Amino acid sequence: MSRKRQVFVAGALALAFLLQLAVMPQFKLLGVQPDLLLVVAVVVAIQDGPIQGAVAGFCGGMLQDLVSPLVMGMGALTKTVTAYLAGSLKGFFVTYSILLPVILVFLAGVADPVMHQVMLIILGQEKLPPFQVNVILASAIYDVLAVLVVYPLMGRFSFPGQGDSLALLRSGGE
Amino acid sequence: MPSVPRANRSRMVLILIIIVCIVVVTLYVRESDQGPLHKTQDIFLDLVSPISSGFAKILRPIKDGFINLFHLPSLSRENAELRREVADLKRKQIGAKELEAEVADLKELLNWSEKNPEMKNVGADIIGQSPDNWQRLMIVNAGSSSGVKKYMSVVTREGFLVGRIISVGSRSSVVQLITDSRSAVGARDQRSRETGVVEGRNRSTIRFVPMTDEADMKVGDVIETSGLGGTCPPDIPIGTICEIEKREKGLTLLVEVEPFVEFSKLDKVLVIITPEPESVILKEAQ
Numbered sequence: 001m002s003r004k005r006q007v008f009v010a011g012a013l014a015l016a017f018l019l020q021l022a023v024m025p026q027f028k029l030l031g032v033q034p035d036l037l038l039v040v041a042v043v044v045a046i047q048d049g050p051i052q053g054a055v056a057g058f059c060g061g062m063l064q065d066l067v068s069p070l071v072m073g074m075g076a077l078t079k080t081v082t083a084y085l086a087g088s089l090k091g092f093f094v095t096y097s098i099l100l101p102v103i104l105v106f107l108a109g110v111a112d113p114v115m116h117q118v119m120l121i122i123l124g125q126e127k128l129p130p131f132q133v134n135v136i137l138a139s140a141i142y143d144v145l146a147v148l149v150v151y152p153l154m155g156r157f158s159f160p161g162q163g164d165s166l167a168l169l170r171s172g173g174e
Numbered sequence: 175m176p177s178v179p180r181a182n183r184s185r186m187v188l189i190l191i192i193i194v195c196i197v198v199v200t201l202y203v204r205e206s207d208q209g210p211l212h213k214t215q216d217i218f219l220d221l222v223s224p225i226s227s228g229f230a231k232i233l234r235p236i237k238d239g240f241i242n243l244f245h246l247p248s249l250s251r252e253n254a255e256l257r258r259e260v261a262d263l264k265r266k267q268i269g270a271k272e273l274e275a276e277v278a279d280l281k282e283l284l285n286w287s288e289k290n291p292e293m294k295n296v297g298a299d300i301i302g303q304s305p306d307n308w309q310r311l312m313i314v315n316a317g318s319s320s321g322v323k324k325y326m327s328v329v330t331r332e333g334f335l336v337g338r339i340i341s342v343g344s345r346s347s348v349v350q351l352i353t354d355s356r357s358a359v360g361a362r363d364q365r366s367r368e369t370g371v372v373e374g375r376n377r378s379t380i381r382f383v384p385m386t387d388e389a390d391m392k393v394g395d396v397i398e399t400s401g402l403g404g405t406c407p408p409d410i411p412i413g414t415i416c417e418i419e420k421r422e423k424g425l426t427l428l429v430e431v432e433p434f435v436e437f438s439k440l441d442k443v444l445v446i447i448t449p450e451p452e453s454v455i456l457k458e459a460q
Contacts, residue, residue, distance in 0.1 A: 017305075021222070021313070022230040025303035026438070031378075032307045051184040058191045064305050066218040067313065069341050069348060072211050073198030075306075080191050113308065123203060127356045129308040130376055139307050 001048050009044055009056055012154060016040045017063045032135055034142040035109065036150075037064055041083035042108045043147065043154050046101050050087025057083030071123065078115040082108045098151065105147040109140030207324070216343040219313065223346035227301040227315055293407060295329075295444040296320045301346070310354035310376060310437075312337070316445055317345045325405045325451040328443050334434035335359070335399060335410045336443050338451075347445070351437060352380055352412065360403035361412055363389070364396040372397060372412055372431060379416065382429040389427060393418060397431050405451040 001009070016036040024033040037060030045053020061076030068075065086104045093100055113136050120128050202211045298320075302313035316322050328336040328349045337357065341348035350357050357374035361382060368391060370384035382397055395415045401408030417430035 018226060018229045020305045021302040022226045023233050024305075028438075035306065037305075049184075051187055054188050054191060058195070066215055067222065067302070067348070068305055068309060068311070069215065070309060071199055072202040072215065073195045077192065077195035077199065080188070080195060084188055116308070119199075123199070129355045132376070135307055135376075 001052050005048070008154075009040075009048075009052075010059075012040050013037065013056060013060050013063065016060065020064070021067065029142060030138045032139045032142055034146040035112065035139065036146060037061065038079055038082065038108060038112055039105055039143050039146045039150050040154070041079055042086045042105050043101060043151050045083040045087030046090045046104060046151075047155060050084045050091070053083035053087040054080045057081075070129075071120070071125070074116060074119055078112050078119065081115065082112045085111070098148070101147050101151045102144050105143050106140050109143035110136055113139070212341075215341060219341065219346050219348065220317065220343035223301055223313060223315055223343070226313065227299070230301055293446050294448040295446050296322065298347075298443055298445055300441055300443065308355075308376070310337075310351040310357075310374060311340075312349045312351060312437075312440075312443075313346055314349055314443060314445070315346050317343045317347050319344045320445075321447045322347050322445050323450065327399075327406045327410065327446045327451070329410060329446060330435055330440065330443060332434075333410060335406070335412045336435055336437075336440070338405055339445065349443070352433060352435075353377065353437065358403075359406055359412070360400040361397050362400040363391050363415075364398050364411075365392070366390040366395070369400050369402065370429075371403075379430045379432055380413065382415070382431050384427055384429065387420075387427055391415060391418060391427070391429060407446060407449055 016039070020033075020036045024036065027033065038057070041053055041057035041060050044056040057079035058076050061079035062073070064079075065072045065075045086108045089104060089107075090100065117128065117131055198211065201209075205211060296316050298314035298316035300312050301315050304311040314328070322339060322342055324339055324342055326339045328338060330336055335352055337349045337351040337354070338359075339347045340350045351374065352359060352372060353374040353376065355374055355376045357372075359372045360369070361372040362369040363382075363384075366389070368384050368386070368389040370382055370389070373381050373383060375381060382391075384391065393415050397412045397415065399406040399408055399410040399412060411434055413431040413433040413435075415429055416432040417428075419428040419430075
């Protein structure tokens, strides 16, 4: 990942964090909001590789944990693993269709809260947030809507010499 | 072969990140509220709150536009309901005395802070909300520099309970809403004085759990804080009972309460500074 791209991803995470904090709660659909930080991390994992996605997931998750008094480090852990898995899964597919990020973000949107809940149970937290399947699914669908905007935007702001996957992305996979 | 060490390096980075996360989680769970990680959260809250506040102000017109657009069907429905209400009120003009009493009641609710001079409070703007779907939180721009402390109660300008402070920075704080699944507030039925606990469930309604199964409660009863538990002052209205379900085999009565506060439309709140919650006094005494 080039230095410019690193700065760009850091800016994207900061923007996603502020949107998540100040704006997205007002844009709830069916009572849920998308997880923009997870979406950005998964997009980085797809466009730049699983380890870059994991780092983005860690940073995004830690930002979220710093304002969320549940358990610090938990969001960072689940987002790291989720983005890494999404980036690794991407390696099994040779396609540049928008369907791939859509499917991966949906799976990540389901996996992340499930992992979060499991971790809270392992930690023996006394009062767990209710496990609502409808909320998880609705949130994952909302994540998919968000990735339709985020994925092309982040692909457009790729920079020369940052890796073959984005070069292929820009050339339409030819 | 350069690809093998690169793959190993990647794996090392991943393992390192996971170890860092596990260490942070372990330390956070083990440390007290005054520990370094909790303090870091408070400092970060102070750093991010002015940016978040500015961001929210810049985007407010867009947000309001979206909300209006999104709520257009409900607004027209609301409009129709209001028209019907106006017609009803016109008919009721004959019974002007009843209306006067109603106005007096409404006045009672308004200017709550003037009516409760013993309760000192600070006003605060809402500058952020819960960044995930699993908690019901709000970030307000008042912190320890304004006298805000952990566990202090937060109310609307009309005096309805919003929640309580769970994290305090110097210029901002995090409010746990009464709808949050980890929120529990000592409450009572205003009419029958039956006491119990109001619990959040991450939904729009909250649940009142009375102390006894035979509690005397009716739909429409007002639920207010009881003052028991030491965090919330008594007599703060919470909501009205909208549903009562008595489980045949269960031991408890399920009482659904609709909060008075419309959390999605809230933009300003009051933090009750005095009387201080007993838990704060006890902590300071220790």
